Amino acid sequence: MNQAIEIKKNIFWIGVNDRRTHLFENYWPLPKGVAYNSYVIIDEKVAVIDTIERSRMDDYIESLEATLNGRKVDYLIINHMEPDHSGAIKALLCHYPDLTLVGNSKTFPMLENFYGVHTNLLEVKEGSCLNLGEQQLNFYMVPMLHWPETMVTYLPKEQLLFSGDVFGAFGTLDGGIFDDQVDLEYLEEEISRYYSNIVGKYGMPAQTALKKLGGLAIRMICATHGPIWRSHIPEIIAKYDKWSKYETEEGVVIAFSSMYGHTEKMADLIGRFLAEKGIKKIRIHDTSKTHPSYMINDIFRYKGVILGSCSYNGGIFPTMETLLSELENMGIKNHYLAFFTNKTWAGGALPRFTQFADKMKWEIVAPHADASGSPKSQDVEDCRNIAYAMAEKLKA
Structure with a gap:
């Protein structure tokens, strides 16, 4: 069973490493594997932020249940509907049938088309807030990074940004989960290859998103692939700014x-x-x-x-x-x-x-x-x- 890791008080990483899949999206090679990152916030209400690819669903559910210690999930935040992040939705609904699925107007048609789910939905818009108790979630739309329904979730009290695929990377998390715990030099090509091939087509939407999110105080970026950024936040933002402007050497x-x-x-x-x-x-x-x-x-x-x-x-x-x-x-x-x-x-x-x-x-x-x-x-x-x-x- 994967061990959940507390990244802030009552906020946990519950991701998994995938070293078996050869091709991401059945096309991009994964010589160093890939990590699927999911997160859970335990407050008066419990919120899971994104799930994982279904091949590791059993480990994921076991880790989540052990972390919650009998608590139920109240909300599932769907930042992005791609199956490597939404693959455990039906499993979560089997375990927690009363949970509310949180997304935007473009999320829910995909949710029904992929999984036949169309009930217990809560639609959020640009700037919407969701109160969990001590913590509050704010939502910002970042369309075409890299699907039309993509959004990010911000936790103002802790200054955490749950960024979906933005600021992600190929490569498993070998030991540590934070940027200052892993060998970034080893992952350098996988960080840039992830951007150039997965996000790279959408330079203008990336620039729009960077400007929108630039006013937020950010102490941690929790992406759905790759390391959690806490020590090199200016560096990864600068790289995205450079790459999305098509600046070259x-x-x-x-x-x-x-x-x-x-x-x-x-x-x-x-x-x-x-x-x-x-x-x-x-x-x-x-x-x-x-x-x-x-x-x-x-x-x-x-x-x-x-x-x-x-x-x-x-x-x-x-x-x-x-x-x-x-x-x-x-x-x-x-x-x-x-x-x-x-x-x-x-x-x-x-x-x-x-x-x-x-x-x-x-x-x-x-x-x-x-x-x-x-x-x-x-x-x-x-x-x-x-x-x-x-x-x-x-x-x-």
Whole structure:
């Protein structure tokens, strides 16, 4: 059984670690697992804030019952309806049939569609309050972070923000649950990969939410994934502000698709020429090997993007198509762009790359390089031109 951890007087973390699931949302790799965080406030009334994914439901219910020691749950606050946080709702209703489900007007249609639940509902709106006794809950709407019904719950007496998916992270909580108890350096990529792939499409809603919540005194951020923030609150807020403004560092992501190694040679040439011009942060990814989530994470970080593909059935290679589609869906802004292509007889990737550039509206810094088979002397010069032009843009 998981042990509940008291994070403030009569406020408990009752989350679980998941080291068995390979893919989050059946798509994003979880090499370091993931934590599902739920919380319970014990006052004159008892409120649970979000639940967990259903695969660990038995442990969760046991932990909750042990924490409550015979008390019943009066309210379940639903900040977000995604099943990794709402998965235990029906189990809670079986154990506590009289509990009231608290959400907003966009929560309840999803609640009925997912679980057939449509009774004992309490609708809250922007700025609504719910009195538990000594504690009071305030609610703020943060739509499209990252679903339309998302909201956050604020506990003014303790200055706690229950933030849902906002400020979350991939990775299990190995030992500690607070940011100052875990190895943040070890989790750094999982924090940024979580933002870039789960929240990253919604930069403008994130900026709106940061401004709205900026007036709150916050001593602890209790997200539904990753560590509870209490010692590095300014740092994680600053990262969200930077990421949601699409601010980047000097560096280049080179992503390539290669069947026989010729396009990969071009990627390596471009990387070496970038290094000649003083670019140190160069990340080269093979799209057939690297999951898009890692490439997207690097693209959120670095300003320069250089994409290369061999020809495949007269068009672009399938794994490059996947990356392009992901980037188009994300709508990432403010990057410099260049392309390189390779073919054996005819056709090629350029029409799809051109379509991508038109859609993304990133600045193209150099003409593309187009080789036939192993790069020849002119192809090498074209790769050099791409690298030098990109470096010049970044250094400017």
